Ligand SMILES: Nc1ncnc2c1ncn2[C@@H]1O[C@H](COP(=O)(O)OP(=O)(O)OP(=O)(O)O)[C@@H](O)[C@H]1O
């Protein structure tokens with residue numbers, strides 16, 4: 001069984017990339033075979049794993065325009081069982097190019113799902129990092145997810161506001177493109193125990209979403225924002241930090257949920 | 262003379278909305294007539310100013326589809342000389358709808374510029390808050406700017422990475438849509454003096470961009486993230502906070518630059 005998750009939230013800077021890279025690294029450390037799919041044109045997940053997107057010969061863009069298969073572009077990272085399908089800045093043009101090149105709205109929404117299918121047998125988990133928007137690229141991520149959407153929610157007021165819009169997009173994609181799509185879980189991020197606002201946001205999100213909110217809360221931890229500049233996940237850069245323990249616990253919690261299901 | 266600035270950066274969560282709302286409030290407090298234009302479908306600038314986008318009768322979406330003028334939708338805020346052109350979630354569909362409805366790529370890039378022209382005489386400053394992407398909506402913001410782009414740069418590693426992509430988009434828009442477009446300035450945000458990474462990012466950005474970086478640095482300050490939940494800019498919510506002093510100094514610095522020009 002391969003678990004494919006989309007990690008999405010149109011609010012910017014809430015910890016989508018940080019969650020994909022670090023949750024992925026701890027799932028791999030626990031013995032799972034993991035593929036990280038970076039479909040954000042910023043290519044942040046690619047650089048967080050030590051690769052420079054502009055120096056890679058091919059990326060997901062080439063797969064979407066039919067000039068490569070996913071297997072062609074998959075790159076090894078410096079962690080065992082953790083592979084990457086890299087992004088590139090060229091993906092930014094996909095939105096406009098695809099609307100003109102592929103008139104059928106369904107086909108252009110399934111580009112990622114169709115690309116993933118032949119390689120699924122090689123992986124236990126696929127984590128898709130999406131950009132901060134609800135356009136065609138994120139719709140592709142939502143259409144490809146077999147086990148739902150993981151939503152990082154920053155413990156800030158503005159990050160809560162956008163959840164309604166995200167839920168209605170998930171519902172729209174569930175009805176038209178992916179009947180299996182559901183909200184697999186919310187992950188509270190950048191929680192600062194010294195700050196009242198963090199506790200308020202946590203209380204409100206748990207009150208509204210109940211046990212769809214992971215018990216594990218990711219604290220604000222400077223090591224998490226330093227790690228990308230070394231091109232390593234927190235599991236290698238600072239394995240004894242609060243940020244590392246939190247993402248390790250999150251990986252355990254996700255695997256336990258899936259064993260119980 | 263009306264100064265129209267686009268506040269843009271495709272990296273999410275770097276302080277675009279916080280800068281538009283608070284810089285705008287201090288420009289208004291200093292006697293300038295200010296219009297905030299919220300073209301982000303998240304409508305965060307709208308809610309930071311105490312308005313609920315879903316309860317407003319019309320928004321920029323109606324202006325772009327030709328069912329209202331900008332003057333019809335401009336809303337007063339609870340601060341004198343600070344008006345708002347509100348956003349709505351409907352704007353999220355503009356990207357796909359406009360490509361199908363307006364085949365001419367130039368016309369659909371000038372929707373905002375053309376909407377602004379009749380009302381410019383009423384304002385000294387227009388600040389445009391854009392979404393975290395480089396698609397049609399942000400291109401509209403860049404095409405409408407008469408005095409350039411203000412780029413908030415969060416003092417984090419990943420936020421620096423995206424600057425190259427932003428600069429090439431600015432150049433592309435300058436050549437094809439808006440010959441006046443240039444990088445008016447970079448604003449360092451969420452600077453934390455206790456954290457080495459902040460000082461490193463500041464040093465690198467100043468070394469690369471020189472005096473295009475504002476001297477004023479916006480510190481990480483919890484009052485700035487609390488203010489949106491009260492629907493007020495920091496100038497009303499916590500006028501004696503470090504965040505308030507910084508945005509006041511930024512407004513002074515921008516006005517001084519414009520007087521000297
Ligand atoms: N728990 C944390 N503690 C401290 N810093 C964090 C934490 N999580 C993420 N960061 C930092 O905050 C910034 C935003 O995180 P990240 O880039 O992962 O968010 P994102 O949602 O992927 O952003 P975008 O919307 O641009 O894709 C980054 O600089 C990252 O290093």
Ligand SMILES: Nc1ncnc2c1ncn2[C@@H]1O[C@H](COP(=O)(O)OP(=O)(O)OP(=O)(O)O)[C@@H](O)[C@H]1O
Nearest residue numbers: 012156273274275276277278279393480481482486
């Ligand atoms: N200097 C600061 N100190 C502390 N918190 C801040 C500061 N500036 C912004 N914030 C908070 O950080 C979060 C991101 O800021 P903001 O929403 O303004 O960024 P943005 O670039 O507009 O995001 P998006 O890419 O989603 O549009 C918000 O919750 C905001 O309240």
Ligand SMILES: [Mg+2]
Nearest residue numbers: 016017040044
């Ligand atoms: Mg990201």
Ligand SMILES: [Mg+2]
Nearest residue numbers: 277278301305
């Ligand atoms: Mg914003």
